[in-house]
Amino acid sequence: MATMHYREIPGRSFLYWAGLAVCALLTVAGVGAGLYMRAEGHHVTGMNQQIVWGIEHVFAVFLIVAASGALNVASIASVFGRTIYKPLSRLSGLLAIALLIGGLWDLVLDLGRPGHVLDAIIYGNFRSIFAWNMYLYAGFLLITGFYLWFMMERRLNRYSHAMGVTAFLWRLTLTTGTGSIFGFLVSRSAYDTALLAPMFIIMSFAYGLATFLLILIGGFRALARPVGERIRGRLKILLTVFVAAVLYFAVVYNLTNLYMPGQRAFEGFVLLHGGVYTMLFWVGQILIGGVFPLVLLLGKKGASARTLVMASVAVLIGGLAQVYIIIVGAQAYPQQLFPGMIVHSSFYDGVVNPYIPGWPETTLAVSGVGLVGLIVLLAVRVLPFLPLSLADEVTDVHGHDQTVTAAGAAATP
Amino acid sequence: MTGDRTDLVSDAAPEEGHDPSRRRLFALAGGAVAAVLTPGVTLFARTLTVGSGKTPVRYGLLIDSTRCTQGCDACVTACQDYNGLSKKITPDTAQWIRKVTVTDPQTGLTRSFPVMCQHCAQATCVDVCPTGASYRRPDGIVLVDKHRCIGCRYCLMACPYKARSFVGRVVKDQKPWAPRGKGTAEACTMCVERVMDGKAPACVTACAERGKKAMVFGNLHDPKSEIAQKLAQFPTTTIRADLGLEPGVHYRGI
Missing domain, CATH: 1.20.5 (Single alpha-helices involved in coiled-coils or other helix-helix interfaces)
Incomplete structure (x- = not known):
């Protein structure tokens, strides 16, 4: 039976400080961009009355969806009893919290009146899925925080299973809620479908795991801590299944639209003549985000660290493209006030609305990622989130591992 | 017991x-x-x-597209003047009312008529608003509480009529009866303060004075009102009636 050791990272290397500095800089830049937008108004951004949610919403939704998926690894360990993933649970929980905070950061700083965000909780309108999401986000942070605590405090370990199950159910609800922000809208051709809720759940699995893999493999390489082939093999299989499932949902979603005569014009826009959106769909979402990682992962070297990193980066790029189409593409396509008619107005009815992200909202969007990095880098330095080794001889597939968090703890018994 | x-x-x-x-x-x-x-x-x-029940007052509009002419924009300019809105047309200019031209590609028939907030009984903007800033008065007028709006723009995403705008810049020279706030959502108020004074909205008055009398304002639930009688006289419809939002703005000839 193996003993799992966790230890804070030393955090003295140039790489660590450089990473910390870049993330801090991005975060501060995001504050600046948010304040600038607040002071000047959103006319300084690329958004307008037609494209009301821009690149920062793409990043926000992407991060929030990935947050829920990042918790997957911990869920598999504690809910489904796969002990091989247990050593990864702490990082999984940490990443989930960091990603959610990063996403909310983007959302809140983009608000027209960010100082009033708590009004959504104080005056919560329970007919609004957006208000529900506020509670779901707050609950997710709280539950995952307790889950981490129960995992890391040996005396409370016995409660971690129950908290893990709670966190798992909560995250499914949360992603259902995020998908329903769009699925509940009857106003736009791309939305108004219950399919978006489960689609967002499966997207969260893929994006979350890809983010997790990047942090895990990149971080462990920088720390010179090994990640064994066994654990890489397992994660590879998971990622393969998730990417395939995202593709499946994309096919079902688009086929459903194609089958409905009223939706064909919209599908034509996405699949054939939507310019940047068509390119993002075929090249970004399908090719880079779906086919390419599948080919890599199903290849002979599918479980190698390099392949996993490449596949994960591809999944993230494809994911961003997919969320961009879901959010911006849906607004670019003209709203159907008079289906089947040719419509003109001074308010850009009937035309495809252009959108070029401006620097304020782009800075804000990226700052969410910076904040995620900042939280993770600081957390792994002050608390023992990362195992000392994930080499094959340490990760035990069948047995139960013991957990030792004290620095320099006893050797494997 | x-x-x-x-x-x-x-x-x-x-x-x-x-x-x-x-x-x-x-x-x-x-x-x-x-x-x-x-x-x-x-x-x-x-x-x-909500909305399905018959309240004593439900204000609404009837727009007769068979009277409305393509070149006329009296309703639009009246709204801009009265509410202090910019006349400059750019992608980020707020427009509470706009003239749309709709052509049937099968027949070539073209109609032109104004579109504004439809003051729906089942208003999606009210449903989706996380803070309850979007609200519907008992008389059917849908408004935004600027103090409570956080500027999330979910109502702009949710409105099927593209009727909401977002104030993306500092607004100067505001009209006291039409306060506007940077960072908040806004839309046609049906000139609520005029209505409370017993007058018709500015667009309706302008249409009667300078247009073709294509707009009728009144209490939809009062059988004696002009609007209720006209609605009972000839067939009308609402935009995207299929969505079941029960708009307060009815159209003839679209």
């Missing part, structure tokens, strides 16, 4: 195979389920009745 009930419970011999503690557990669980479900069911029931 309570005492009687207690006696009844304590006197009753437990039936064979029925554990009283389990019964209590079921009762507790039942109570908990009821406590959890009741607010939701009540809310749902309320959602179903």
Whole structure:
């Protein structure tokens, strides 16, 4: 039976400080961009009355969806009893919290009146899925925080299973809620479908795991801590299944639209003549985000660290493209006030609305990622989130591992 | 009463195979389920009745597209002048009312008419607003509470009529009766303060004075009102009636 050791990272290397500095800089830049937008108004951004949610919403939704998926690894360990993933649970929980905070950061700083965000909780309108999401986000942070605590405090370990199950159910609800922000809208051709809720759940699995893999493999390489082939093999299989499932949902979603005569014009826009959106769909979402990682992962070297990193980066790029189409593409396509008619107005009815992200909202969007990095880098330095080794001889597939968090703890018994 | 009930419970011999503690557990669980479900069911029931019930007053508009002419924009300029809106047309200019030209590609028939907030009974903007800043008055007028709006723009995403705008810059020279706030959502108010003074909205007055009398304003629920009588006279419809939002703005000839 193996003993799992966790230890804070030393955090003295140039790489660590450089990473910390870049993330801090991005975060501060995001504050600046948010304040600038607040002071000047959103006319300084690329958004307008037609494209009301821009690149920062793409990043926000992407991060929030990935947050829920990042918790997957911990869920598999504690809910489904796969002990091989247990050593990864702490990082999984940490990443989930960091990603959610990063996403909310983007959302809140983009608000027209960010100082009033708590009004959504104080005056919560329970007919609004957006208000529900506020509670779901707050609950997710709280539950995952307790889950981490129960995992890391040996005396409370016995409660971690129950908290893990709670966190798992909560995250499914949360992603259902995020998908329903769009699925509940009857106003736009791309939305108004219950399919978006489960689609967002499966997207969260893929994006979350890809983010997790990047942090895990990149971080462990920088720390010179090994990640064994066994654990890489397992994660590879998971990622393969998730990417395939995202593709499946994309096919079902688009086929459903194609089958409905009223939706064909919209599908034509996405699949054939939507310019940047068509390119993002075929090249970004399908090719880079779906086919390419599948080919890599199903290849002979599918479980190698390099392949996993490449596949994960591809999944993230494809994911961003997919969320961009879901959010911006849906607004670019003209709203159907008079289906089947040719419509003109001074308010850009009937035309495809252009959108070029401006620097304020782009800075804000990226700052969410910076904040995620900042939280993770600081957390792994002050608390023992990362195992000392994930080499094959340490990760035990069948047995139960013991957990030792004290620095320099006893050797494997 | 309570005492009687207690006696009844304590006197009753437990039936064979029925554990009283389990019964209590079921009762507790039942109570908990009821406590959890009741607010939701009540809310749902309320959602179903809001708007569908006949209130004494529901303000609305009737727009006759057979009278409205393509070149006329009296309603639009009246709205801009009265509410202090910019006349400059750019992608980020707020437009509370706009003239749309709709052509049927099958027949070539073209119509031109104004579109503004449709003041729906089942308003999606009210439903989606996380803070309740978007609200519907008992008389059917849908407004935005600028103090409570956080500027999330979810209502702009949700409105099927593209009727909402977002104030993306500092607004100067505001009209006292039409306060506007940077970072908040806004839309046609049906000139609520004029309506409260017994007048028609600015667009309707302008259409009557400078246009073709294509707009009628009034109480939809008053059978004696001009609007109710006209609605009973000839067939009308609402934009995207299929969505079931029960708009307060009706159209003839579209």
